Amino acid sequence: MSAITAQEPGLAPARRARPGGLGLRWIAWRLVLGVLVVLAASVIIFLATTALPTNPAQAILGKQATPDAVARLTASLGLDRPIADQYLSWLGGVLQGDFGTSLASRRPVAEQLGPALENSLVLLLLTALIAIPASVLLGAVTALRRDGFFDRATLLVSLGLTAVPEFVIGMLLVILFATLVFPVLPAVALIPAGANPLGYPRELALPVLTLVLAVVPYLYRLVRNTMIDVLDSEYVTMARLKGMPARIVLLRHALPNAMIPVTQASAVILSYLLGGIVVVEYVFRYPGLGTLLTEAIGNRDIPVIQATALVLATGVVLFNLAADVLTVALTPKLRTGGRR
Amino acid sequence: MSATLQPVATVAPRRFGGPLAGAWSHPVTRVGAVLTLAVLVLSLVGPALAPHATTDFVGPPFSPPIEGAPLGTDYLGRDVLTGVLNGGRSLLWMAFASTALGVGAGVLLGMVAGYARGLLDDVIMRCLDVLYAFPYIVLVLLFVSLLGSPAWLIVLLVAIGWVPGVARTTRGITLEVCTREFVEAAEVLGTPRRTILRREVLPNLTTPLLVEFALRLTWAVGVIAGLSFLGYGVQPPASDWGLMINENRNGLAVNPWGVLAPIGCIAAFAIGTNLLADGIGRTLAGTDRAVGRP
Numbered sequence: 001m002s003a004i005t006a007q008e009p010g011l012a013p014a015r016r017a018r019p020g021g022l023g024l025r026w027i028a029w030r031l032v033l034g035v036l037v038v039l040a041a042s043v044i045i046f047l048a049t050t051a052l053p054t055n056p057a058q059a060i061l062g063k064q065a066t067p068d069a070v071a072r073l074t075a076s077l078g079l080d081r082p083i084a085d086q087y088l089s090w091l092g093g094v095l096q097g098d099f100g101t102s103l104a105s106r107r108p109v110a111e112q113l114g115p116a117l118e119n120s121l122v123l124l125l126l127t128a129l130i131a132i133p134a135s136v137l138l139g140a141v142t143a144l145r146r147d148g149f150f151d152r153a154t155l156l157v158s159l160g161l162t163a164v165p166e167f168v169i170g171m172l173l174v175i176l177f178a179t180l181v182f183p184v185l186p187a188v189a190l191i192p193a194g195a196n197p198l199g200y201p202r203e204l205a206l207p208v209l210t211l212v213l214a215v216v217p218y219l220y221r222l223v224r225n226t227m228i229d230v231l232d233s234e235y236v237t238m239a240r241l242k243g244m245p246a247r248i249v250l251l252r253h254a255l256p257n258a259m260i261p262v263t264q265a266s267a268v269i270l271s272y273l274l275g276g277i278v279v280v281e282y283v284f285r286y287p288g289l290g291t292l293l294t295e296a297i298g299n300r301d302i303p304v305i306q307a308t309a310l311v312l313a314t315g316v317v318l319f320n321l322a323a324d325v326l327t328v329a330l331t332p333k334l335r336t337g338g339r340r
Numbered sequence: 341m342s343a344t345l346q347p348v349a350t351v352a353p354r355r356f357g358g359p360l361a362g363a364w365s366h367p368v369t370r371v372g373a374v375l376t377l378a379v380l381v382l383s384l385v386g387p388a389l390a391p392h393a394t395t396d397f398v399g400p401p402f403s404p405p406i407e408g409a410p411l412g413t414d415y416l417g418r419d420v421l422t423g424v425l426n427g428g429r430s431l432l433w434m435a436f437a438s439t440a441l442g443v444g445a446g447v448l449l450g451m452v453a454g455y456a457r458g459l460l461d462d463v464i465m466r467c468l469d470v471l472y473a474f475p476y477i478v479l480v481l482l483f484v485s486l487l488g489s490p491a492w493l494i495v496l497l498v499a500i501g502w503v504p505g506v507a508r509t510t511r512g513i514t515l516e517v518c519t520r521e522f523v524e525a526a527e528v529l530g531t532p533r534r535t536i537l538r539r540e541v542l543p544n545l546t547t548p549l550l551v552e553f554a555l556r557l558t559w560a561v562g563v564i565a566g567l568s569f570l571g572y573g574v575q576p577p578a579s580d581w582g583l584m585i586n587e588n589r590n591g592l593a594v595n596p597w598g599v600l601a602p603i604g605c606i607a608a609f610a611i612g613t614n615l616l617a618d619g620i621g622r623t624l625a626g627t628d629r630a631v632g633r634p
Contacts, residue, residue, distance in 0.1 A: 163614035165562035275477030
């Protein structure tokens with residue numbers, strides 16, 4: 001967003017010259033940037049994991065293996081080749097959906113990656129489905145009752161919630177609803193491998209609630225501030241003056257305009273949550289990408305670490321890209337090339 | 341606009357110390373300062389007040405408050421109070437160091453980019469775009485978990501994460517400040533660029549940068565405490581609030597203090613710095629940054 005607002009009129013006149021250019025050019029730059037970032041991330045992930053002191057061949061064969069056997073397996077895994085070679089063949093495999101074989105389970109990494117990705121997406125989408133409508137409602141109410149008691153109280157609570165890290169929110173929910181105060185929900189989300197997490201609503205409740213509480217304060221504030229701007233605008237005053245009922249002013253004029261920043265922010269929030277779920281999944285032992293990553297790190301299971309980190313990184317970039325495209329699509333000035 | 345209608349309200353505090361005096365008049369700022377200072381003092385003098393050594397066993401594991409251990413014992417039977425008093429230093433110095441480093445570098449890059457404009461500006465900002473788009477948390481986690489999590493690495497990685505955002509904010513304000521007459525006057529007088537940046541531009545950045553610093557501090561506490569909660573930060577037997585929460589959560593039903601006390605400290609500090617950011621930010625028109633995420 002700020003890349004657009006930074007190009008104020010007068011500061012960079014040359015860039016605004018071509019009609020139809022600004023929005024599309026910006027998207028094109030973002031797309032190139034996205035591909036570059038994913039590639040750079042894949043290099044960093046690969047280098048970080050191959051810099052590990054443990055030899056994967058040794059890890060597979062165990063401590064009793066003869067040096068001869070280790071050397072043979074090292075050669076057959078291709079670990080004696082130059083790093084650049086290893087990286088390219090890994091990347092080639094990834095592009096064809098082949099993430100290698102897990103060192104711990106000896107099964108293809110893709111078999112573990114698929115279900116974990118599905119579970120994490122269920123968590124993310126449920127969070128979005130609850131958090132976005134809740135934020136719009138809360139934002140609309142606090143904007144209409146601006147500076148009232150409810151608005152101030154909500155602001156204070158949200159200042160607290162955004163300050164506190166997600167795992168602390170999660171642990172507080174465990175204390176409240178799973179152990180000490182009202183022990184009604186399970187503290188850990190023990191969902192069997194391969195099962196659809198939607199069949200386990202009680203297990204899903206606390207992880208989803210944690211993520212919702214982590215993002216609603218941010219989203220609702222955005223809705224509130226946009227709504228206030230819209231409610232103060234001339235066209236809303238006009239609509240009121242011509243006698244339009246307050247409810248219709250709100251539904252037809254104020255809310256649709258307030259939805260624009262929320263749509264962009266929701267995509268950004270999803271990309272942020274992809275990082276956040278690692279810790280939240282760990283708190284609840286929820287079987288998603290985060291748990292897969294932390295367990296693989298514990299086992300030094302290099303192919304799984306590489307694959308999970310790459311999927312998470314790509315997801316972050318994709319959601320950010322979605323936010324950029326939505327920004328241009330929803331802003332008429334950018335869509336039509338910045339003409340006034 | 342409203343300033344012309346209420347000259348008394350806006351001019352009076354400015355005479356005594358500028359926008360910070362204005363910020364202090366908000367109760368939110370005061371509560372934030374008290375919370376932040378309280379946790380800082382606790383973690384600084386705490387080790388001297390601790391009733392036991394951090395590795396002393398004072399009772400059976402997870403025993404509720406007993407004599408000699410007012411908050412009970414942890415998963416190994418060590419005193420929880422001693423752990424809490426000792427467990428703040430690592431988190432807080434890492435949070436302060438990484439924030440200072442990241443905000444410092446971001447300000448420098450942002451000021452240079454905003455003042456130079458042209459090619460240098462483009463190069464700096466496009467490079468930071470790449471950094472900004474990076475799936476940052478995933479990579480921090482990966483590095484720290486694989487490379488054995490020495491403190492300097494965590495500080496460095498968190499600091500790098502703050503650079504692009506701070507640089508953008510700084511650049512925006514620098515662009516605006518540079519169009520003002522006093523900067524033009526200094527240029528006409530032939531003042532060297534470095535001096536202009538230091539004497540004319542930097543003072544105008546003070547308040548927004550304070551907000552930025554307090555916010556990043558809040559987020560740094562979250563990231564660093566989260567890392568040690570996952571087991572990738574300070575290693576046992578050292579005391580650390582994030583680590584304590586993870587170690588003691590299995591005994592939550594027996595002795596909740598092992599989790600509640602470190603949670604309370606982390607929350608108090610994070611909320612304190614966030615309220616400070618909000619309070620100072622209110623003196624800046626149109627700022628509502630404290631409700632946000634990194």
